[in-house]
Amino acid sequence: MTLLAASLMLAGCKGNATTSKNQEDKKMQKKVLVAYFSYSGTTKGYAEKIAQYAGADLFEIEAAQPYTAADVDWQDDHSRVNREMKTEPDSRPAIAKKVDNIKDYDVVFVGFPIWWYIAPNIINTFLESHDLQGKTLIPFFTSHSSGPGETDKHLHKSINYDVTWKPAVRVNRWNDKELKAWVDESLR
Numbered sequence: 001m002t003l004l005a006a007s008l009m010l011a012g013c014k015g016n017a018t019t020s021k022n023q024e025d026k027k028m029q030k031k032v033l034v035a036y037f038s039y040s041g042t043t044k045g046y047a048e049k050i051a052q053y054a055g056a057d058l059f060e061i062e063a064a065q066p067y068t069a070a071d072v073d074w075q076d077d078h079s080r081v082n083r084e085m086k087t088e089p090d091s092r093p094a095i096a097k098k099v100d101n102i103k104d105y106d107v108v109f110v111g112f113p114i115w116w117y118i119a120p121n122i123i124n125t126f127l128e129s130h131d132l133q134g135k136t137l138i139p140f141f142t143s144h145s146s147g148p149g150e151t152d153k154h155l156h157k158s159i160n161y162d163v164t165w166k167p168a169v170r171v172n173r174w175n176d177k178e179l180k181a182w183v184d185e186s187l188r
């Protein structure tokens, strides 16, 4: 009886191990990139965790002309961010560097802070600077409190070919366990 119980337990363990191994194998087959832009570090922290959970490479989207505190002063009507996001909504701030091996990736998580209710225009620059055809794109963001608003629509303007696009999600409402569950689900 004890032997039977032990064999059943072992069989059960083996089943679970195989299932989770299959899930891991599936995850491993996809080559994943986490590309993110972050001004004050919040999105960067989430991007690092997502990359760790996904077994992904990490790429920081940097502005060719880095943003200063004065640049992101949303209370100054003439600040760079207000110019880029409000006065010139189609502006495309230059990025410092591109992903050289973008063709290697099947899935690209794209992270950013919400600026004036949508993704910063530098994310449009990133999308327009790379050939993402056929890839799965998974936008994620952090914000003080805003949801995605028109973010997906704003970013779709920069993609005029076929991709699999997952709706943008706010990640800084989640704890680590929830974040990992979302990463696993996104890669399934």
Ligand SMILES: Cc1cc2nc3c(=O)[nH]c(=O)nc-3n(C[C@H](O)[C@H](O)[C@H](O)COP(=O)(O)O)c2cc1C
Binding pocket: 037, 038, 039, 040, 041, 042, 043, 044, 072, 073, 074, 081, 112, 113, 114, 115, 116, 117, 118, 142, 143, 144, 145, 146, 147
């Ligand atoms: C110029 C500017 C505009 C912002 N606009 C919004 C907004 O519309 N809604 C919101 O909830 N948070 C807004 N925020 C707050 C940021 O989205 C939030 O602090 C984010 O987590 C910062 O991410 P980061 O540290 O990666 O830059 C804004 C911040 C800045 C600097």
